[in-house]
Amino acid sequence: MLRSFAGSDVLITGGAGFIGSTLAAKLVAANAKVTIVDSLIPEYGGNLENLADIRNRVNLSIADVRDRHSMKYLVQGQDFLFNLAGQTSHMDSMTDPFTDLEINAKAQLSILEACHQYNPGVKIVFAGTRQIYGRPDYLPVDEKHPARPVDVNGIHKLAGEWYHLLYNSVYGIRSCVLRLTNTYGPRMRIRDARQTFVGIWIRLILEGKPFEVWGGEQLRDFTYVDDCVAALLLAASMDAADGRVYNLGGDRVVNLRELAEALVNAHGRGEFVLKEFPEERKKIDIGDYYSNDARIREELGWKPATSLDEGLARTLKYFAPRLERYL
């Protein structure tokens, strides 16, 4: 499957981020010509450390997807566009909804308009989120579950999905959407909990400090980043994905206390404190969530290959010698 990328031109928005940089490394190894766009906004996921091993083998544009002029130029001549840039903080989307709108909705529209005008032959994979389902009506959640955003971020991420599907159906710009669940692994943001609480857990356990587990009973599933990248590549390379939306899932469902225990086990030591779920987050909390990812398994032949225990061990192994570069 990786052979289909050899020699091809690939653009990755958010390419210095956690998932984007992991994808870039995989594509570089497959001899693709990779261009990365990243704004390196400190609060977001971009970090040049993520590109340390491939810095001289990619074309890096420090640019913002909100910049229509940059994007108009950058999309030209690309065979594939992995559209991963986004504002991911749910709390930020509530305190500053307009920035969320600009990044997650308007910039997506301008990227698609640029493709429509300058590169209609490109194939696009858009990173959506399971957050758009809101509080689930049923579990596991499949792609037919109603969308019910519980924060401004969810509203705009859903608009972003629809733009992609619309430009696919109306203009024939081949696009598909992966709805990611909690993704974890090497290169994730661990400085704080802005991307996911798992990040700060990893930082604290490596610093030898106890980490906080809020609630503890909530069920979640987790995708190891290499499995997420495999799904992105499959979706890009297969025509069957055009116009489709796919959930990603994990290898198993755990509650947050079990996840904390698995992390302590993977590290061989460490401790955590169970805390009550904070009041200000309750209003936008979604309760238990885990995915039904049967569709992508059936249609694209994807499945998670990395167990949670192994994924956590690899994540700790990556960060242990590089901790200070991620703080």
Added chain:
Amino acid sequence: MLRSFAGSDVLITGGAGFIGSTLAAKLVAANAKVTIVDSLIPEYGGNLENLADIRNRVNLSIADVRDRHSMKYLVQGQDFLFNLAGQTSHMDSMTDPFTDLEINAKAQLSILEACHQYNPGVKIVFAGTRQIYGRPDYLPVDEKHPARPVDVNGIHKLAGEWYHLLYNSVYGIRSCVLRLTNTYGPRMRIRDARQTFVGIWIRLILEGKPFEVWGGEQLRDFTYVDDCVAALLLAASMDAADGRVYNLGGDRVVNLRELAEALVNAHGRGEFVLKEFPEERKKIDIGDYYSNDARIREELGWKPATSLDEGLARTLKYFAPRLERYL
């Protein structure tokens, strides 16, 4: 029910438009203190002729909902906000998606932010559209039907709905959404087909010219404007509506040829030509559509009171002596 508006302060965005001006007249008659915001953009629905009878009894601001500063001021002190301003052209949303985004998404967010900061006690009714359902999976379409926008307008109108529901659930700003189907009646835009094809039919039949019916077999339902206004007022006055989404429907389902015949009958003369559905519209066409409006009938006690034949007759009677003022 109208008594609950006597003496109250009411803001209507898009208040010089078809539905907004009809609502304003009703509220003025009920002794509400009505402020109208309308940008009077020539391509949209606003027309000062619509306010001829109440011009001296309303406070009129010629302002654009995209102007955050105007809106910040205008929402203050209002008891009710009927949020009807919008870009409604599906074709325009495809050729100029950014304007559609600014009006139908960003401006809605800024209105809600203004209410959140300056008037959290206001009650808001938002005019949504059945267009967000896309091509129906089943008929009649109820509120549980999946949203599946077929154009940029649908994506943004849906974002507009969700902002309202989110600000209701997270911040307690009482809001609800009515998903309007084809609304017709006095004061509609008849200059062209920008609001609805029914407008241009009415113009042409009154000018003694044949009008074109595209397709002819498509099923639709039509709400007479007074019934639509009654629904808006019910939703505003009843707490049961807070956080809810309601379809509006019509008194009966007709295909477009039957509608054309009903219009000719109502006028007593006139002719139409059946034409094939234009190719460029097929891609964003939704096929048959009619609403299941059982929810608003049960929860708010609404039902359409005006038959299609009577509504068409009243519409023609309104426009006949004023035709030139609407061209």
